Amino acid sequence: MSVKTDLxxxxxxxxxxxxxxxxxxxxELIRVLHKAQGIxxxxxxxxxxxxxxxxxVSTAKVFGVVSFYSYFTxxxxxxxxxxxxxxxxxxxxxxxxxxxxxxxxxxxxxxxxSADGKFSITGLRCVGACGLAPVVMVNDKxxxxxxxxxxxxxxxNYR
Amino acid sequence: MSDIKLTIDxxxxxxxxxxTVLEAARKVxxxxxxxxxxxxxxxxxxxxxxxxxxxVVEIDGRRNLAPSCATPALDxxxxxxxxxxxxxARKTVLELLLSDxxxxxxxCAKSGECELQGLAESFGVREINxxxxxxxxxxxxxxxxxxxDMDKCVMCRRCETMCNKVQTVGALSAINRGFEAVVxxxxxLPMGETVCTHCGQCVAVCPTGALTENDxxxxxxxxxxxxxxxxxxxxxxxxxxxxxxxxxxxPGTTVTGQMVTALRNLGxxxxxxTDFAADLTILEEGTELLQxxxxxxxxxKEALPILTSCCPAWVNFIESQFPELxxxxxxxxxxxxxxxxxxxxxxxxxxxxxxxxxxxxxIMPCLAKKxxxxxxxxxxxxxxxxDLVLSTRELANLIQRSNMNLMDLEKSEFDxxxxxxxxxxxxxxxxxGVIEAAVRTAYEVHTxxxxxxxxxxxxxxxEGVRVAGVDxxxxxxxxxxxxxxxxxxxxxxxVRDGNPRNIHAIEVMACPGGCIGGAGQPFHHGDGSIxxxxxxxxxxxxxxxxxxKSHENPAITELYEKYLGKPCGHLSHQLLHTEYAVKxxx
Numbered sequence: 001m002s003v004k005t006d007l008x009x010x011x012x013x014x015x016x017x018x019x020x021x022x023x024x025x026x027x028e029l030i031r032v033l034h035k036a037q038g039i040x041x042x043x044x045x046x047x048x049x050x051x052x053x054x055x056x057v058s059t060a061k062v063f064g065v066v067s068f069y070s071y072f073t074x075x076x077x078x079x080x081x082x083x084x085x086x087x088x089x090x091x092x093x094x095x096x097x098x099x100x101x102x103x104x105x106x107x108x109x110x111x112x113x114s115a116d117g118k119f120s121i122t123g124l125r126c127v128g129a130c131g132l133a134p135v136v137m138v139n140d141k142x143x144x145x146x147x148x149x150x151x152x153x154x155x156x157n158y159r
Numbered sequence: 160m161s162d163i164k165l166t167i168d169x170x171x172x173x174x175x176x177x178x179t180v181l182e183a184a185r186k187v188x189x190x191x192x193x194x195x196x197x198x199x200x201x202x203x204x205x206x207x208x209x210x211x212x213x214x215v216v217e218i219d220g221r222r223n224l225a226p227s228c229a230t231p232a233l234d235x236x237x238x239x240x241x242x243x244x245x246x247x248a249r250k251t252v253l254e255l256l257l258s259d260x261x262x263x264x265x266x267c268a269k270s271g272e273c274e275l276q277g278l279a280e281s282f283g284v285r286e287i288n289x290x291x292x293x294x295x296x297x298x299x300x301x302x303x304x305x306x307x308d309m310d311k312c313v314m315c316r317r318c319e320t321m322c323n324k325v326q327t328v329g330a331l332s333a334i335n336r337g338f339e340a341v342v343x344x345x346x347x348l349p350m351g352e353t354v355c356t357h358c359g360q361c362v363a364v365c366p367t368g369a370l371t372e373n374d375x376x377x378x379x380x381x382x383x384x385x386x387x388x389x390x391x392x393x394x395x396x397x398x399x400x401x402x403x404x405x406x407x408x409x410p411g412t413t414v415t416g417q418m419v420t421a422l423r424n425l426g427x428x429x430x431x432x433t434d435f436a437a438d439l440t441i442l443e444e445g446t447e448l449l450q451x452x453x454x455x456x457x458x459x460k461e462a463l464p465i466l467t468s469c470c471p472a473w474v475n476f477i478e479s480q481f482p483e484l485x486x487x488x489x490x491x492x493x494x495x496x497x498x499x500x501x502x503x504x505x506x507x508x509x510x511x512x513x514x515x516x517x518x519x520x521x522i523m524p525c526l527a528k529k530x531x532x533x534x535x536x537x538x539x540x541x542x543x544x545x546d547l548v549l550s551t552r553e554l555a556n557l558i559q560r561s562n563m564n565l566m567d568l569e570k571s572e573f574d575x576x577x578x579x580x581x582x583x584x585x586x587x588x589x590x591x592g593v594i595e596a597a598v599r600t601a602y603e604v605h606t607x608x609x610x611x612x613x614x615x616x617x618x619x620x621x622e623g624v625r626v627a628g629v630d631x632x633x634x635x636x637x638x639x640x641x642x643x644x645x646x647x648x649x650x651x652x653x654v655r656d657g658n659p660r661n662i663h664a665i666e667v668m669a670c671p672g673g674c675i676g677g678a679g680q681p682f683h684h685g686d687g688s689i690x691x692x693x694x695x696x697x698x699x700x701x702x703x704x705x706x707x708k709s710h711e712n713p714a715i716t717e718l719y720e721k722y723l724g725k726p727c728g729h730l731s732h733q734l735l736h737t738e739y740a741v742k743x744x745x
Contacts, residue, residue: 045346058329059345059745067334
């Protein structure tokens, strides 16, 4: 996953072009926010204000939706997003210990991005690989049957 | 629509199809308790969140209890509203709500007026057996007008409905999830940094102490106790027809004389009337209207419409939501600010004291007036024209605190010269009143003739948006009136998009009913009929006034002769007019 943190005009234009393809705006806020997060990588205040204005809803309402759904994030993801499964199967097989190790290695919490923009941690519910529990994905690569002592080595690959 | 029949607690009731069980029950005087539900019929405020579950009832043939506020009444339903199952469920609901609510009723601003407290009392909740996860806590948000203490929020979301659906301000939304869920602003910003207009209607509908006014009573007590200060008070028109309610009087009881005595007993040095400044506003705004009408008739079409500018929440609304119309409101300050400005110049000169020695206190039906008084442009060298603003409720509280019952007091008169007023001034307190007062003066000045009839019935009423023509001796002046900001938005959009009805003058009041329904007034607790009674009282006061046109107020004539010169003259511009700025807020 590449870092998409800059709020360039090109990206706003891309979002606007997408919104223009939606004939009736009412009820389509979540769809637009999905697209916006896809374009910008996250949903900072400027993007939410822009969406509110274009969709003719209040910024408070947009923020209400963004803050409700865990999928939406207001912080840019790191260059390498570490997604850890906290679903039932992974959890009972020790996901919490894995998570602690990831936090220790990166110095950040779930939902945060490290100061150098290198890493972010995302908590997930079931990635559909329960047989490999506990599971971590770094970008698009899946790491399974993990133990806490394996974490340092995995993360070092991405430093 | 066809009627349906159902049985509630053994009583047969017939209601139109589409009614809720709650509405049907009220028809046969079965008063099912509610908390999140609120239906203010006249102002089209309906909050039907069905989230609190306090109104559950038992319906024959249904397994689960049903929330009566959101359950449609159906033909043949048999409903019981007070079985042990229902009462137990309601008590559990209350215990759950209270388990996540601060137990600080003794120090809560809403104590005695709180709907949650009332329910806890009537259900005899003496202990809460639900323990567990710690209660939600949030940052307290304090603005000049309001205090938001979301620890006391029960998530009824009435404030959200009021702010977004009725007022269309859009400052509030439910944010986050689970225990973190709370009603707040975009990005959880302090309200002062948002599009909030300070209208305070969220406070007017909040069932608990989550939303309250920023109380200034102790600051007033301190000012009154300071021997160095000359403390001057002004009372807005809508206060006199509402404050009696706090002393057990029926809505619509006028208590002007008793209120004046109470203020004098509290120690105010000069008890004056905002109505004086309302008359002054008419002279300034009316003159501006005629000047702009003159330009309009000379072909300068963009000189009209003119918008009234008395309502501070309305001014905030237009500054943040209609930048393209920022040039059309009258530049006249509101009566509160005109009063402060004249008190600290003209009247301070009469008393021969510097303005810093004077404290101007306002008694207002409004919470936005607190914000308005704090605006930087309404001060000279950092000394505000209006120092402190109390709501109607706060004044009632202060009177009670000072060992007085308003109704035991003798009536007395306002002091002079700033206590003199006309019937045109008092109607500023209700929707339609400001424009009617303006028309009474504008007609006579414009035509040079005496009005054939003082009462403009066509401008009165309770409809959200009203448009009527007034014959100015040959020229039909089209007047638009809106109360409630949602209605104002509709009217403004019409004007912005071509003004098809050729409206020349518009009055807007942010609160339903106008100032009589202001957020500083005694709580209506969902009874919209109270506003109509206050409105009738306002017109009654007008009818009983010896002078009913602002330009005939002798104290105003004297003010112009001795001090100001002429309306919209040089000094008037300096003291009584202002300008507006676009505010880009979220």
